[in-house]
Amino acid sequence: MSMGATRRVLAAVLAVGLLAAGCGAGESVEPGGKAQVRVLMDWFPNPDHVGLYTAQDKGLFTAANLEVTLTPPSNPADPLKLVAAKQVELGISYEPDVLMAAEQDLPVVAVAALVPVALNSLMAVGSSPVKSPEDLAGKTVGTAGLPSDDVYLKQITAKHGVDLNTVKKVNVSSNLVAAMLSGQVDATIGAYRNIEGVQLAQDGKAPYIVPVTDAGVPEYDELVLVANRDRLRDDAGYRDAVTRFVAALGKGVAAAQGEPSFATASIRKVATGYDGEALEKMVAATLPLLTNPRGFGRMDPAKWQAFAYWLYAEGMVKRHIDAASLMTNDHVPAG
Template sequence: MIPRLRSGRRWPAAVAVVLAALAALALSACGAKKDTLTTRGTPQRIDLVLDYLPNADHAAIYAAQATGAFRAAGLDVRIRVPSDPAAPLKLVAAGRADLAISYEPELLLARDKGLRVASIGALVQKPLTSIISLGGKVRTAADLEGKTVGTAGIPYQSAYLKTIARAHGFDPASIKEVNVGFNLVPAMLSKKVDATLGAFWNVEGVQLRRQNKHPTIIHTEQAGVPTYEELVIVAGQDELRTRGDVMRRFVQAVARGAKAVRKDPQVGVDALVKADKSLDPALTLASIKATLPAFFPADAAFPWGYQNADEWKAYGQWMLDNGLVKRLPTPTSLTNEFLPGRGI
């Protein structure tokens, strides 16, 4: 799956002080708060807009719905698929949706344009975007030199290629980038390109392996691009002030869904297939199993959904250095306040 329109310099001292304070608060709260999700009364409605069609990346959300975690949290969650992949963040900013699933890069781009949105939890902790090649044409990132690479035409994907080239000591201009839109896999199968950058290792990569196409898959963060959180839960900044309790219950219910999927991936498969009968159950199961490590922080001391402020800072600096944003993203781009065990 690709984002269908759908990271040298230091941060200023004042920002560094704010980050340090936030980090200290977060660490002091870790494990100190026991959350009770069960509520009484009329469930509160939450309109959630996905980033794309239901797929393995959303397993925790659909599992929370199927296992009753949302209901136990006093929530009536309505899940919507966007008609326009660029719409979710705009809908949240305009108050026409309560929450959205989006990508860290897209969130930072939106904030740079003035949208008052913030990430309240990481749905997928690691980059899923990858370099994929068939037929042994590209076995390492250095092999991209002189090759034709298909992308979805997203600006930061071009910046990824330039960063990767520089990291491996060759001229970025030697790469011929071709915008193939959503047709990344067909472009490889037809040999129109030597490799692609944009397909997800846990979806297209798994599919190609199951088809015995023997893909070479290189994760972008292993090729020189700063790491980031591929999928995040986004809310409007004003909503966080007025409906913080509701947002907290949502995030913590999804955390329960993620744990249910980790315990039994079939829970996620059944819930997803029920939502979209066109999904292949076997492929969905394989994709969920491949994604499981990315659903949780690498450090078990942190709760589900944890967002690493230092990694966000590094990726934001990379975006600034590459001309993708006009100013350095502020610490208010994300908050861990609403995660299990966090808050006051």
């Protein structure tokens, strides 16, 4: 079984276990009281989640009087759906997905940026003829099959004067690295610079890597923490628990950046399928990307709105989106 398949099976088993345990909305608690916070992540544990696991191992959630459970999903779309259904308290998702959820009228809102920069990258191994976005003309590009990857490719080719009709697009699902190494594709969109990019470099493949936002896609927050909008409005205990969770997570990120070896050890305990030395380098590549010049967790409303306009212009959504209704900085630490 491939590494990707193993991860999918593990995620599915854990998510089914979560649902079987009965993960309905937790009972309301008084502000400041002990609260159960179940977090459905965007994917299996990996270096992107280093702040979460460092906070957990440092006891920062416990110190905030929170009982936190971190669980992978069976599908990356599950966090938004289960947060909306009040089956989990919080979820980890992606800014584009949160914006596109507006068309489904899901009562979700991003309350913090966990990874405030794009990780998704245009990537090719050193033996590939692709050394720049302009080189995509006449080449084969693999994607994970996500609609967002398709629109990123469209934007990148347009930005760099490449006729998209000359580019052959192949859905390689989760086999992005294997497709590049085998020569099935000349480049990919969908691999992360701090994960697959680091692994390729570790293996001596001299990868060409450019974040999609450096290649023409508008800036966005890759990973965001999502809460239920209705519960934030109606439940003071939930609202307070979310604020405490975000504050503890911010301390976890700071602790991870201050103690990289501790952070690596925290991830190593839960991340499967990674070479030890490569994992250490992935964490080292990830930690600087968690630094937010606006302050931990803080999102830029203007950039969110600009990305929403872009999604509409590219036909990813069928109506104009009010980004302000889908994100809030009310729960991030002041300053």
